[in-house]
Amino acid sequence: MEPLNENELNQMLRKWEAPAAPPTLTSGVLEKRESSWWRWLLTGTVRIPVPVALAVAAVVAIWIYHSRPAAPHRVAQPGTVSLADFKPVRQLQPVVVTGGQK
Amino acid sequence: MTDNEFKAAFEEHKDAVYRFAWRMMNSPAAAEDIAQEVFLSLLRLPGRFDPSRGPLRSFLLGITRNFVLKRWRDENQWEELADEHFVTHPISIERSEIAQIVAEAVRGLPLLQREVLILAEYEELSLEEIARAVESEVGTVKSRLHRARENLRRMLAPLKPRNSERSEVSHGTAK
Numbered sequence A: 001m002e003p004l005n006e007n008e009l010n011q012m013l014r015k016w017e018a019p020a021a022p023p024t025l026t027s028g029v030l031e032k033r034e035s036s037w038w039r040w041l042l043t044g045t046v047r048i049p050v051p052v053a054l055a056v057a058a059v060v061a062i063w064i065y066h067s068r069p070a071a072p073h074r075v076a077q078p079g080t081v082s083l084a085d086f087k088p089v090r091q092l093q094p095v096v097v098t099g100g101q102k
Numbered sequence B: 001m002t003d004n005e006f007k008a009a010f011e012e013h014k015d016a017v018y019r020f021a022w023r024m025m026n027s028p029a030a031a032e033d034i035a036q037e038v039f040l041s042l043l044r045l046p047g048r049f050d051p052s053r054g055p056l057r058s059f060l061l062g063i064t065r066n067f068v069l070k071r072w073r074d075e076n077q078w079e080e081l082a083d084e085h086f087v088t089h090p091i092s093i094e095r096s097e098i099a100q101i102v103a104e105a106v107r108g109l110p111l112l113q114r115e116v117l118i119l120a121e122y123e124e125l126s127l128e129e130i131a132r133a134v135e136s137e138v139g140t141v142k143s144r145l146h147r148a149r150e151n152l153r154r155m156l157a158p159l160k161p162r163n164s165e166r167s168e169v170s171h172g173t174a175k
Helices: A006-013 A023-043 A050-067 B003-025 B028-044 B056-075 B098-107 B111-121 B127-134 B138-155 B163-171
Strands: none
Touching (some): A006 B098, A006 B138, A023 B003, A023 B028, B003 B028, B003 B056, B003 B098, B003 B111, B056 B111, B056 B127, B098 B111, B098 B138, B111 B127, B127 B138
């Protein structure tokens, strides 16, 4: 069977017409346009390259590590002094030390 | 992109986007879904359009093409996309109107041939604009278009007017 020539093919192709966009397309786009930003905030996704994600994760980890509250320094409490067991000496025996000899 | 700029772009290009999706998908519902997605993606990422790289129309048709391709891949996971050596047989003309036969023939082309043929013949994009839209070289587009037309000439051979009808066709019944 002999194929169509260029002119005949062009004539044939022109016979296939496409419809115009339906009105529902306009209403659909305009409706979704109104809600697109908050909808995106709820359901949207963001593509991040892996190296960037790893770098961000490392920075966040370092920041968290350095910004944690420091352990409080322990201050020694002064010991309590009780005089309950204190007993006065019975007899005072003074010792005089002179020149390192008794 | 301001609200008014978006509305103007939508009004100006909605028919071209819908027509292209409709011819590619063979489904009004799918074409409408795709056209919606195209304009919403323009709204979300207006910065992706660079006027120095070509007109908005071919940019939008390029996005349309990507959505069509995505759907096609979802539905035909195991089919080869680039069927470069596809050769068709004449189609039956007994059961359909000419327009339906032409539609069937175009939709019977491999996807990569179909898209360049539709963009060239029906949306009247230049080869450079088509190349940008389908992310290929101009030479590749040219050869796909040539193969698409060769295939169609064979597929539509049964519609070839007889000698007595030739003069009528050559004067043109098309718009």
